[in-house]
Amino acid sequence: MSLRSKDLTGLKDLSTDDINLIIETAAGFKDVLGRDIKKVPALRGRTTVNLFYEPSTRTRTSFELAAKRLSTDVINVSVSTSSVVKGETLKDTARTIEALGADFIVVRHACSGAAHFLADNLGSSVINAGDGTNEHPTQALLDIFTIKEKKGSVAGLKVAIVGDILHSRVAKSNIYGLTKLGAEIKLIGPPTLVPLCFGDLGPSVYYDMDEGLKDADIVMTLRIQSERQGKGFFPSTDEYFKNWGLTSKRLLKAKEDVMVMHPGPMNRGVEISSDVADGERSVILEQVTNGLAVRMAVLYLLSGAKQ
């Protein structure tokens, strides 16, 4: 079995079958991660290049480990020390890397659509590791994997996504993916960060946190990016926490067996309180582990895609 496309640019264009295939394949890779020898020979001789135009610790490390555990060679191109500072365009940089023999190019870029652009212009498999405010598909896939693992299925679950939906590529990928799998999505946050137009994608929009959290099976909190502060989206981080921060008291509005998720990095005391982040309902660290399995599955399945 393989994915229908040579690239993974987003969940918007991924079929439900393909999403399920990735999730099922990831379960097999999670077995591998539990062993003493956490490496399999499946993609020996292939090369993965991480091309990151934005800072990243967990996603880049996760992709690097995933690629290494499949036995591919991995090269990390850090843009600040590359020809990009000499004025090379994205396309030229990527084509140069492809000419060196890269099979997989994992790209993160501040511009929405960067991954699509490369996918159209390259023969290598392009994997989107976050493009602007558009999509971050592997994060949403690992979220879906975690939900399926813990709750059995996604269909019918009420998933509350709280925070900066407007700028969040994680939220967008999750909205596309979870909707396809039949979840009911509630978006919660200040009106400046959760415009009503998001309702057109399927979810319902709430500005009152307690109301939005009611009966939620999953609460996904998003990072409030500090660079947004002082730009008029909300008065202060203190006030944000007061209105939309996830606290153990607020969590009581949700279902008793609610699961708390966060894509990281967290700002404790801004979007989530420490007792919730470290509490028994939190699966935040398991999300990180599952991310590795999901990224292995994506690399593996793309390597078989028809050109």
Place this chain on the structure above:
Amino acid sequence: MPKVLLDKKDIERAITRMSHEIIEKNKGVSSILLAGIQRGGVHIARRLASKLGLIEGTEIPVGILDIALYRDDINVRKEQPVVRRTHMPAEIHGLKVVLVDDVLFTGRSIRAAMDAIMDLGRPSAVQLAVLVDRGHRELPIKADFVGKNIPTSLDETVRVQLSEDGLEDMVVLE
């Protein structure tokens, strides 16, 4: 024209005989673990285990081994082999692992299975049990326990269908 090579009774007899051979060769079943190769081998491994358990009066551990990530044709195929679960009920270190598959053909699956098992630990020995050996080996591999040797030509297919999959127990040559 499909030809029935083994029926329900034949399969049962083959499992019984192989069980006795496994006990004889290993002088008991004290440190045996059966590892069924996904998917066809898993059912056969469970049947062998229950028969062995009946004869020896003890429970035999059965593991599930997926070999997709160890196959030698990953870079040649257009479609990737489906990755399934691998699960061992115990640490395999120091155990005698009997790999179990339904059909032995080129031997390439068994080569992959040996690599997969070695990544899980260091068994004291690895043996091979197959329900059907149809010949045409491409690697120096030989089964220790064989249900039935069936000479075939390369354009034929040997299909093992089992009640675990909701079908009537049968081995068919097509």
